[in-house]
Amino acid sequence: xxxxxxxxxxxxxxxxxxxxxPIHTGLFRRHTGDVxxxxxxxxxxxxxETLGLVGESGCGKSTCGRAVLRLYDITDGSIxxxxxxxxxxxQGQLRGKRPxxxxxxxxxxxxxxxxxxxxxxIQEPLDEHTNLSKEEKRAKxxxxxxxxxxxxxxxxxxxxxxxxxQRQRIGIARALALNPKFxxxxxxxxxxxxxxxxxxxxxxxxxxxxxxxxxxxxxxxxSMVRHIATRVAVMYLGKIVExxxxxxxxxxxxxxxxxxxxxxxxxxxxxxxxxxxRTILTGDVPSPANPPKGCNFCTRCPxxxxxxxxxxxxxxxxxxxxxxxxxxxxxxxxxxxIIAASEAQ
Amino acid sequence: xxxxxxxxxxxxxxxxxxxxRGGEVHAVNNVxxxxxxxxxxxxxxxxxxGKSVTMMSLLGLLPTPPADVQNGTVTFDGQDLLSxxxxxxxxxxxxxxxxxxxxxxxSLNPVYNVGMQIMEPLRKHMGMTKKEATVRAxxxxxxxxxxxxxxxxxxxxxQFSGGMRQRVMIAIALACDPKVLIADEPxxxxxxxxxxxxxxxxxxLQERLGMAVIWITHDLGVVAGIADRVLVMYGGQxxxxxxxxxxxxxxxxxxxxxxxxxVPRVSGxxxxxxxxxxxxxxxxxxxxxxxxFRDRCDVAFDRCSQENPPRYxxxxxxxxxxxxxxxxxxxxxx
Numbered sequence: 102x103x104x105x106x107x108x109x110x111x112x113x114x115x116x117x118x119x120x121x122x123p124i125h126t127g128l129f130r131r132h133t134g135d136v137x138x139x140x141x142x143x144x145x146x147x148x149x150e151t152l153g154l155v156g157e158s159g160c161g162k163s164t165c166g167r168a169v170l171r172l173y174d175i176t177d178g179s180i181x182x183x184x185x186x187x188x189x190x191x192q193g194q195l196r197g198k199r200p201x202x203x204x205x206x207x208x209x210x211x212x213x214x215x216x217x218x219x220x221x222x223i224q225e226p227l228d229e230h231t232n233l234s235k236e237e238k239r240a241k242x243x244x245x246x247x248x249x250x251x252x253x254x255x256x257x258x259x260x261x262x263x264x265x266x267q268r269q270r271i272g273i274a275r276a277l278a279l280n281p282k283f284x285x286x287x288x289x290x291x292x293x294x295x296x297x298x299x300x301x302x303x304x305x306x307x308x309x310x311x312x313x314x315x316x317x318x319x320x321x322x323x324s325m326v327r328h329i330a331t332r333v334a335v336m337y338l339g340k341i342v343e344x345x346x347x348x349x350x351x352x353x354x355x356x357x358x359x360x361x362x363x364x365x366x367x368x369x370x371x372x373x374x375x376x377x378x379r380t381i382l383t384g385d386v387p388s389p390a391n392p393p394k395g396c397n398f399c400t401r402c403p404x405x406x407x408x409x410x411x412x413x414x415x416x417x418x419x420x421x422x423x424x425x426x427x428x429x430x431x432x433x434x435x436x437x438x439i440i441a442a443s444e445a446q
Numbered sequence: 447x448x449x450x451x452x453x454x455x456x457x458x459x460x461x462x463x464x465x466x467r468g469g470e471v472h473a474v475n476n477v478x479x480x481x482x483x484x485x486x487x488x489x490x491x492x493x494x495x496g497k498s499v500t501m502m503s504l505l506g507l508l509p510t511p512p513a514d515v516q517n518g519t520v521t522f523d524g525q526d527l528l529s530x531x532x533x534x535x536x537x538x539x540x541x542x543x544x545x546x547x548x549x550x551x552x553s554l555n556p557v558y559n560v561g562m563q564i565m566e567p568l569r570k571h572m573g574m575t576k577k578e579a580t581v582r583a584x585x586x587x588x589x590x591x592x593x594x595x596x597x598x599x600x601x602x603x604x605q606f607s608g609g610m611r612q613r614v615m616i617a618i619a620l621a622c623d624p625k626v627l628i629a630d631e632p633x634x635x636x637x638x639x640x641x642x643x644x645x646x647x648x649x650x651l652q653e654r655l656g657m658a659v660i661w662i663t664h665d666l667g668v669v670a671g672i673a674d675r676v677l678v679m680y681g682g683q684x685x686x687x688x689x690x691x692x693x694x695x696x697x698x699x700x701x702x703x704x705x706x707x708x709v710p711r712v713s714g715x716x717x718x719x720x721x722x723x724x725x726x727x728x729x730x731x732x733x734x735x736x737x738x739f740r741d742r743c744d745v746a747f748d749r750c751s752q753e754n755p756p757r758y759x760x761x762x763x764x765x766x767x768x769x770x771x772x773x774x775x776x777x778x779x780x
Contacts, residue, residue: 157637264726294492295664296723299708303720321637328710328720351712365642366712367667371691373713374671381646382639385607 111181112283112315113146113169118178118188120161120168124390136390138164140339141178143416146283151309151316153330153347155323155362159386161339163207166285166319170202171195183282200230200279207288209268213260219246219271220256226278245274248311249304266297270304277308285317290325302329323366327351332422335359338397339389341416345423355425355443357404396428404429404446453480453521454625454658455504460518462496462503465511472730473499475682476517481626486652486659488673488690490666490705494727496682497662501628504528505543506535522626541571544619548631550611554603560587560614561599567621586617591647609640613647620651627652628660633668645672666709670694675763678702681728681738684757688764698766698773700743737769745770747777 120139123132138161146152156162168175171187179188183201190198203226206212213222223242227233233241243253249270260268269289276284286305290298302325308314320326326333327347334344335358343356354360361380368374382401387393393400399409408428416426419439429442462474474496481487491497502508504520504527520527523542527535539545547553555563564586565579574582580599587595590613603611612632619627629648633641649672652659663669669676669690676693678686678701686699697703707721725742728734737743740750749769757765758778771778 157639266726294727295666295705296492296708296727299720299722300724303722306719323638324710324712327712327716361639363712365638367641367645367665367671368711368713369666369670369694369706369709370711371670371694379642379646381642383643385609385640386637 110148111145112148112183113317114179114181115145115169116143116179116181118142118165118168118180119176120164120173121176134390136388137339137392138389139168140389140392142334142336142339142341144334144341144344146315146317148282148315149309149313150331151318151329153326153333154317154319154336155321155326155333156336157321157362157386159389160336161389162319162321162336163287165336166204166287166317169317170204170285172204200226201281202283202285203276203279203281205269205272205276205284205286205289207291209265209272209292210260212272213268215260218257218259219251219263222260222271223274223278226275230279241278242274245277248277248308249274250300264297265293266300269293269301273301273304273308277312280312281314283315283317285319287319288321289318291320291322298325305329323363335362338386338392340397340426341424342398342427343423343425345420349420349423353440353443355419355423355430355439356398356427357402357429357446358398360446361403396426451482454483454523455481456519456521457500457504458519458521460500460503460520461516462499462508463514463516465514469731472733473682474503475730475734477679477682477684479677479684479687481658481660483625483658484652484656486649486661486672486674488669488676489660489662489679490664490669490676491679492664492727494730495679497679498630499682500679501545501630501660501662505539505545505628506532507539507545537571540567540619541622542625544622544624544627546612546615546619546627546629546632549635550608550615551603553615554611556603559600559602560606564599564614564618564621567618571622582621583617586621587614589620589651590614590617591643592617608636609643612636612640612644616644616647616651620655623655624657626658626660628662630662631664632661634663634665641668648672666706678705681734682730683734683738683754683767685739685768686764686766687757688761692761692764696761696764698760698764699739699768700745700770700772701739702766703772704742704744737767749777 118139119141121135121137124134126133142165154162167173169180179186187198220242223245224238227238227241246253251270290301318329330347332346333350334341337358343359354363361382364380380403384401387400395411396409396414399405406428414426414428416424418424419430420436429446430439433439433442458478460474460477464471464473477500489497503515515528518528561583564583568574568579568582583599584595587598592598592610592613633644673690676688676690677684680701686702697706704723708723723742728738734754737750737755740746755767755769757767759765769778
């Protein structure tokens with residue numbers, strides 16, 4: 102991303118967001134537990150920036166993105182988008198707010214109705230939320246197709262006639278139709294081939310420049326997030342373990358999980374593979390229905406201490422702009438000591 | 447490995463065509479390569495490049511129709527796998543050649559416990575008794591790093607996590623001490639931290655067991671980490687073949703060069719803008735008569751749309767199917 106002039110205005114402020122899904126078992130479908138998919142996350146997104154949200158599958162990153170847009174009725178917490186608190190607003194009243202916040206979905210195959218033409222798909226938000234005339238809508242759709250690099254001759258075709266990358270462009274055009282301020286991109290490139298991924302990412306960046314969009318970019322691809330995001334949040338088992346600017350997170354990660362995650366990414370450079378010192382995590386991610394006591398990462402952490410198995414670490418700003426939830430940084434505020442604590446792990 | 451060693455697997459001019467409604471898809475076009483003993487061969491390409499179909503064709507794993515392996519020879523163990531009878535082929539598959547598929551959930555049978563599934567090839571191919579097979583199955587699970595192996599034999603696939611299931615798949619593929627292991631995107635469905643575990647395991651197993659491995663992937667990073675040699679596929683053809691280090695230092699085919707540029711990294715310099723490859727991969731409706739990459743290539747010239755380039759040798763064990771010489775920056779002589 103071309104680092105756009107960052108504004109200091111918080112477009113999105115999320116505080117202690119929780120999204121629990123109940124588990125019902127037995128003959129009477131009794132409520133016996135909860136899948137704590139998102140368990141108390143807080144972050145802000147500044148106007149015009151891209152916040153990357155990374156983590157492994159099942160860590161709750163997609164649920165978090167959907168919850169922020171109130172596609173779910175959240176369990177707890179507050180969500181403030183563009184000055185309006187929407188955390189507890191009933192779904193009916195959210196409708197007026199929807200044009201400001203849109204979403205691009207992961208699977209362009211499943212998120213486009215196969216029985217609607219491209220014209221109808223992109224036009225649908227206009228039908229729902231505007232009073233434009235038929236001609237105005239048609240002109241707007243063709244404009245949008247130009248903007249996302251789709252040939253306007255294909256407006257009458259159906260989604261199956263398009264390749265994966267083009268379908269994702271249709272999804273992006275639909276999200277743009279109502280001139281939103283904030284777009285949640287939920288793994289928009291995961292289903293695409295490498296050579297097509299770069300095309301879609303460049304398009305998202307161009308659109309951001311042109312319309313001053315703010316993105317929450319959800320992905321498991323750490324190298325692509327490094328490219329597109331201004332700041333990055335790392336999630337593990339329903340919680341954010343570290344949030345920092347792109348440079349800080351990739352060059353000097355503090356949380357042991359971030360370190361392990363970064364070292365697990367295979368780089369396209371054979372020399373690097375020989376020289377680098379890898380941290381290979383053992384075991385799997387615990388179930389979010391039954392998270393371990395203490396720190397969620399304590400079962401796999403290479404630098405685990407006794408306190409980690411007892412108490413949940415506090416998520417706090419240890420360095421300016423760098424938030425971490427880890428006991429290794431307890432009670433330290435000095436930058437040099439933080440770095441020493443990080444290296445000692 | 448020594449260059450002169452007899453290859454364990456030698457594929458020549460393989461051609462596979464799918465008959466579909468309204469035409470044909472020429473998925474694999476005159477693919478030739480070999481696999482040396484103890485080598486790890488990476489095969490890279492995007493979806494639709496023909497990498498999986500190539501491997502499925504040579505083991506007769508494709509349903510016919512619609513698939514039709516029209517041409518080629520696959521020499522393994524002194525016989526041509528494309529012309530042997532189905533009975534012989536069956537002893538090769540799962541016996542001397544093991545196969546690991548991409549998605550461990552759909553390739554394991556959900557109604558049998560994993561012990562049964564590991565024992566099946568042992569009893570079919572090695573003629574072991576149930577007792578012997580149980581002992582061996584437990585050893586195999588230990589070999590692939592599954593803790594508490596004896597108890598886990600009785601568990602069903604759904605009781606394993608994704609990474610553990612892929613370990614079970616690898617254990618099944620290794621059951622009969624194969625000479626060759628073909629792994630088709632074995633880590634694509636897995637998370638990075640689990641992928642790192644599986645890569646580490648494969649490297650270790652390959653060294654200990656000395657088998658030859660073909661590793662199909664779309665991830666250049668994975669190839670850089672484990673392969674000795676790499677084949678790059680595009681449009682149903684091999685466009686470049688090279689030792690791994692050489693490929694990353696000195697890529698010759700325009701597709702390989704473009705691909706390496708378009709992938710961002712987690713360390714080192716960060717590009718302000720990603721390089722892109724314009725356009726879409728080709729639709730393989732007919733036998734290609736021109737270079738499949740010409741429409742997306744930045745150095746294409748007249749000849750590229752008139753002939754399909756053969757693979758030119760460009761270095762030791764390194765060849766590229768391109769009329770343009772990346773070293774001199776000029777077209778090759780006709």
